[in-house]
Amino acid sequence: MSKVGEIILEKVTRSYGAVTAVHAVDQVIEGGSYCCMIGPSGCGKSTLLRMIAGHETPTSGRILIGGKDVTHVRTGERGTALMFQNYALFPHLNLTDNVAFPLKIHGVGAERRDRAREMLARVQLGHMADRMPSQLSGGQQQRVALARALITNPQVLLLDEPLSALDEFLRLRMRVELKRLQNDLGITFIHVTHTQPEAIALADKVIVMDHGIIEQAGPPRDIYDHPHSPYVARFMGGQNVVCAKVLVAGDQIEAESTEGGRFAFAPRATVRAGQEIRFAVRRDKIRLEPGQAAGSNAMCGRVVNVEYQGTFVKVELVTAQTDEFVAYLPEQDFFARPLRFGDEVVARWLPQDVCMLVGTNNSSGDALAH
Ligand code: ADP
Numbered sequence: 373m374s375k376v377g378e379i380i381l382e383k384v385t386r387s388y389g390a391v392t393a394v395h396a397v398d399q400v401i402e403g404g405s406y407c408c409m410i411g412p413s414g415c416g417k418s419t420l421l422r423m424i425a426g427h428e429t430p431t432s433g434r435i436l437i438g439g440k441d442v443t444h445v446r447t448g449e450r451g452t453a454l455m456f457q458n459y460a461l462f463p464h465l466n467l468t469d470n471v472a473f474p475l476k477i478h479g480v481g482a483e484r485r486d487r488a489r490e491m492l493a494r495v496q497l498g499h500m501a502d503r504m505p506s507q508l509s510g511g512q513q514q515r516v517a518l519a520r521a522l523i524t525n526p527q528v529l530l531l532d533e534p535l536s537a538l539d540e541f542l543r544l545r546m547r548v549e550l551k552r553l554q555n556d557l558g559i560t561f562i563h564v565t566h567t568q569p570e571a572i573a574l575a576d577k578v579i580v581m582d583h584g585i586i587e588q589a590g591p592p593r594d595i596y597d598h599p600h601s602p603y604v605a606r607f608m609g610g611q612n613v614v615c616a617k618v619l620v621a622g623d624q625i626e627a628e629s630t631e632g633g634r635f636a637f638a639p640r641a642t643v644r645a646g647q648e649i650r651f652a653v654r655r656d657k658i659r660l661e662p663g664q665a666a667g668s669n670a671m672c673g674r675v676v677n678v679e680y681q682g683t684f685v686k687v688e689l690v691t692a693q694t695d696e697f698v699a700y701l702p703e704q705d706f707f708a709r710p711l712r713f714g715d716e717v718v719a720r721w722l723p724q725d726v727c728m729l730v731g732t733n734n735s736s737g738d739a740l741a742h
Pocket residue numbers: 388391392393411412413414415416417418419420738739
């Protein structure tokens with residue numbers, strides 16, 4: 373099987389004095405896939421990306437690219453290209469010379485300009501090849517930076533927050549272009565972001581980081597639908613997290629919250645009677661009914677906010693058992709029986725919509741200081 377563009381991280385660690393920015397990370401990223409690394413500021417994403425690019429050396433561990441150990445191989449010789457957040461274009465060079473620059477460094481002669489023009493055409497800027505960077509919009513500058521990163525035919529393109537400098541409209545357009553480009557080129561893209569919708573929309577694999585470790589990695593749908601911990605559930609969004617204590621652990625788990633809420637669902641992880649657990653229920657799986665009698669797999673709440681979102685309506689509740697509880701109601705259901713601020717409701721869900729969370733990681737995501 374071809375290993376082109378495959379990345380293997382083996383116990384990769386990077387410390388800066390007392391701070392462990394990345395801690396013993398093990399991961400395989402398939403060649404030709406689109407991988408998004410996500411996590412809050414300071415969780416170690418950029419450090420991991422820079423180590424794959426060769427701009428940082430691991431304190432310990434190994435990095436393999438395309439089956440070859442590149443841990444101590446120089447940046448330009450490991451088949452990767454890094455696109456910086458601020459694009460870092462040369463203001464005094466036109467677009468052709470900006471894009472051709474990495475080839476010049478590699479000693480390529482006059483043909484480098486032809487190759488640069490081809491690459492500019494690939495990012496839809498062929499007609500602007502003689503312009504200067506200052507004559508471009510933000511989105512166009514980003515495409516030039518992409519063309520410059522791709523000119524050396526890397527196996528792996530590394531993107532550090534590539535869309536963060538763009539306004540919302542451009543960000544969505546460039547997102548589509550990045551995906552198209554990755555599909556056309558068939559090379560591995562690793563894209564660092566702190567924006568969950570970006571990761572879900574783009575990635576074949578999402579890596580969720582926290583405190584320098586990988587908290588969960590997998591296809592976006594698995595992570596969104598089956599978050600591993602309260603941290604992932606909250607960070608990826610779209611979920612309500614509920615705390616409860618297990619009363620009966622058998623074929624079915626019966627649990628109770630300290631405020632008297634009763635829950636029953638099939639176990640998805642090993643639990644014991646008496647154990648404190650957290651579980652998640654997707655916001656779009658919640659039904660709201662008027663009244664105050666909850667019963668099982670339900671909780672009472674009071675409406676504190678209603679936001680129309682187009683296809684659905686976001687309804688926020690205060691409940692006795694959670695800090696925050698949100699239901700996404702289909703537009704038609706909501707307007708068939710609209711709710712107002714202050715309404716008392718019962719939020720109800722089905723036992724099969726409960727996702728048991730393992731562990732209690734609930735952190736902010738900063739790196740560990742030892
Ligand atoms: P992220 O990209 O997720 O925001 P970083 O990888 O940039 O996180 O940083 C992870 C942690 O490592 C942070 O606590 C940061 O302050 C620390 N760090 C990163 N680079 C350096 C450095 N060159 N020197 C000292 N500390 C650093």
